[in-house]
Amino acid sequence: MNWQSLVQALFGDAHTIERSGDVISGAAQLRGQTLTVVGTTDHAAIGVETALAQAKVVLDTVQNHPGRAIVLLVDTQGQRLRHRDELLCINRYMAHLGCCVDLARRSGHRIIGLVYDQALSGGFITSGLMADACYALPEAEIRVMRLPAMSRVTKINEDVLEALSQSNPVFAPGVANYVAMGGIQSLWNGDLRDCMLQALSDSNLRDQRADLGAARGGRRLAAKVAQQVVSA
Amino acid sequence: MNAPLSFAELSARQRVQHLLDAGTFTEILGPAQRVVSPHLALLGVPYAFDDGVVIGSGMLQGQPVLIAAQEGEFMGGGVGEVHGAKLVGLLRRALLVRPAAVLVCAESGGVRLHEANAGLIAVSEVMRALLDVRAAGIPVVMLIGGANGCFGGMGLIARCADHVVMSDQARMSMSGPEVIESSHGVEEFDSRDRALVWRTTGGKHRFLMGDCDRLVEDDVAAFRQAAAALLGVSRALTLDGLLAEHQLLTQRIARFEGCSDAVDVWSRMGLEHPEQVTDMEAAQMQSLRNEHVQEAV
């Protein structure tokens, strides 16, 4: 689904969301609530400008619209792979976006992430994955690396990877794996507006993803290990 | 005066021993407890008893700290399910025990590919937990000095911390040069040009740019001293602080427009002899930086 169709399905014409480069942003109305919407399109490569532009929208909301929820729309091919971005310290720019999202949460803004197309590599760590909860459309693609490439890098036979990925969601591409591991709260089926409203209503301040992964069986150790460290 | 002991050449476990006051380290979930990765065995890859990260509590110059040290030699220091959970747990523990600092010896390629999805989610969980600690007024100090650098998700985590300490040997960045080269060719980034790699992502460049706060020699005593000076020095994130950071990052893009190499950047910063930077000692860098760098609030 492209961003225009998504926005239409969610808000009809009740929005001011526009595109500038690979970044989409604006305000939208949903059942009486005004939301800030910000994200990327066209499988954006997240470089210094893209991270900064999204951070600006988040900061504007914190400064000017107390209490307004923020929706992060994710469509990315990952971080931009350019010498110049590394030279300028792209990790600082991406971290800045993450810190802005976190500050917004701390300042009373609910933050919902939605992967509506692709989330590859590290592209959404500091956006969608920093939301209160991140959701995905059923047709979304989420992966760190495809299996053939992973096979080349790890020197593990692709057949072995294929076979293991049938029963273990820990490394293979697929939005279902992310749901099983608690990284994605749920897939949005049916009326997208109802899903959005439910997400806004469910949102809370605690990072529950490890518990979710344990309950779903996709990530059995993370919550337990973290708790063991706390209680040691 | 002791002879310098290379931080880069020490294992994670040794770094912890040398950084903290002698005999004060108590490990949490140590190797004897065998909290290992359940996934590596299934892939026919050896696991490590501590899943590549040493965590625990101790004292630094008499003050209580929590510490984590990633073992760069094990799976490139990559973050997997258990490894990530140990870091998250340590940060959550900090909220309870309120140490003078949480020290993180970061040496990692980022997400552990063999556990890619768990690693990716864990990185964001670590970020959220770290920002909770920061918000509680407990400083998180990244000590980056390993040969493998601090990349990917750990590079993101590093820039969420209150303070970053690097040595000249160290690197901090997002994507490794090999990945950039395979994507866009050797003209984009020649990953075998070590001088280029270090100019672009190494401690000296990051220090001059203000992306790391302290630059030290590759000596564990220097890291220890730098960490000790940062105990209790919290830099809470505020709206004003983030607005100032945003301004700085915006101006940086404009300021270094057209620079194709770190030497161009240093020259544009106003350094008279940018070509000499790579030969300078860490101590000489401080005065250079004082003259030329704009700091975030």
Added chain:
Amino acid sequence: MEHLTFELVGHRAPPNFDAVLVGVVGSGNLEVLMERSTDPAHCTFSIHTSARGFGPIWEAVVQNFQAQHSLAGVAVSINDMGATPAVVSLRLDQAAASLPGGEAA
């Protein structure tokens, strides 16, 4: 991966000690964990190694180690990523040296 176990007779049981760990699971390297065991007459070895088919060599290395140290009441656990016999022997010796009664490294 291969899992090998050996149980060798020994006579020198170190007094109570906390587990010691030496080495790192990196390419060409290994980690050696030594812990107290309840068997007063043997030293046991449990080896997980990425290199397959070297059983006889591991056996020779641990026998050589035990001929030197004759440990008892000790359980040795190893995670190995293709270390040479020389490196394995070195790590075993380093671990033994960390035990109470072992020489300072």
